[in-house]
Amino acid sequence: MTRTILNCGYVPLVDSAPLIVAKELGFAAEEGLELNLVAQPSWSATRDMLALGHLDFAHMLSPMPVAMSLGYGGLAGEIDALMVLSVNGTVFGISSKLADTLRAADVALRFGQADHILPALGALGIAHLRIGIPFHYSMHRLLLEYWLQGQGDLSGLKIEIVTIPPPRMADAVEDGDIDAFWVGEPWGSAAVARGAAELVLPGNAVWAFAPEKVLAARHEWVESHKDEVRRLLRALEPAMRWLDTPGNKPLAVEILARSEHLNIAPELIDPAISGMLTPALGAPPVPVERFLLFHQHAAHFPWRSQAAWIATRLGAPAKGIAAAKRCFRSDMYRDALGPTGVDLPGASEKVEGSMRHATAVASSRGHMILGPDAFFDGKLFDFDAGK
């Protein structure tokens, strides 16, 4: 059988795992697809290559299709998110120098608790904080800004958010170019392994269920290539199920490390996959529940309310929020995966932040477990209110 070749752009991060596993374990081949995985040097490049038709699909930061569809940023274009490729998986870290300063002033540092850190800086004479993120239109920035807004009065502190390519985050924090960072794995663990930084928060401490990467494609291409789209979704779903099966995790780390696609040492891939994060050099690893999800809790379902949350945080007006919802293609997801027996949630929107615990909801096969999806400040986002 001749296989359909699909050009898929990805940025070599741990959360590109679904594409690599779909290719390496033959899930793509079973659907008659050959995935040509093309590593991208930056998110800007990924966006340009996808928008200008040099790629069919791309592993993208979840805010990118929304931003592009709404015309924000360098290059606009109608881009759809066909499924969520990963939920959570980011970390907030501070430089070892800042950590030492805090400790010397008796400010305790415990991974997962960070609300006391920024208010403590004023008393230490620190008035300026530079924080590195990987890209402007990233969940990293949205989570960071959301968290900062909830930190009370920070008027004495000037916070500057700058973009640093993730592979250079460890250098930047070591050289004192930045004081803190919000980054995806393996780059947080890589900075810790070098003794340059300490982790203070996993991303899911701010939002328990944040869509991190999505599978993106041009809207017009999706409409004219529905068969390819269905087959790719059907190849990725079992790959993601495989990745989230506890017994497969050591093998997953091995496959990702050995594949030519990542070029990352196994010990730097392991923390994200196993959920055992080492917050500081020499410290014991800390288990983080739901650190990175590919499949559990319907992780890959593209909730329209997730797109709405992103659009809201990007400052979109009501019309923009409606347009954003349309680019998270839960309709296409249902169309592709429903016939294969994948359990589907009864609705395509939820009240974001409403689940403090894992919750059973109605689904096509009876019920499914969703959440938790709470925000650190307990806020609720209902984008369907009043309709």
Place this chain on the structure above:
Amino acid sequence: MNRDLSILVVEADPQKARDIIDALVEAGWSDVHALAQTAGLEREIKTRQPDIVLIDVANPDRDMLEHLSLASDSKSRAVAMFVDRSDEDLTQAALAAGVSAYVVDGLQMNRIKSVLETAIARFQILRQLQSELDAAKRALEDRKMLDRAKGILMRQRGVSEDEAYQLLRKTAMDQGRKVIDVAQALVTASDLLS
């Protein structure tokens, strides 16, 4: 034509940076500077306030430029991305040549077009030279690998150099592989066994 634009070229390879600057200077622009280390990019842009920044499409620092172009800080002059749909042909040509550009918002297209065309032409030449260089390097490495494999066969099987090559070629043909791949496998196996 108006040639008073301030141009910043971000390029780590000094020879390549020199080449691009020369091309632009020859074409009449005089205010052209290169920046090698990317750590100072943000500061450099704030001090120089270039009208155009030229950077390799594959340079990861593009993400940083994107951010600067979106920052509303009045001290950093807004740079907006060139690669948009206003001139699809030029955009595709730039992408193919491997150059991206960031320009001050509101700058007239006709003022930057010739800069872009000059840069695209030069990037194309450099890309071609690079791929020729890569091909030459690869050929040299293949040659060395083939020589090592032949040497192993000559020692182990007591055959002549020509016979060793014929053996490699026949094995490759029988297995539907490339001669160089068979040579590589032989060298690897031999390294493991020795």
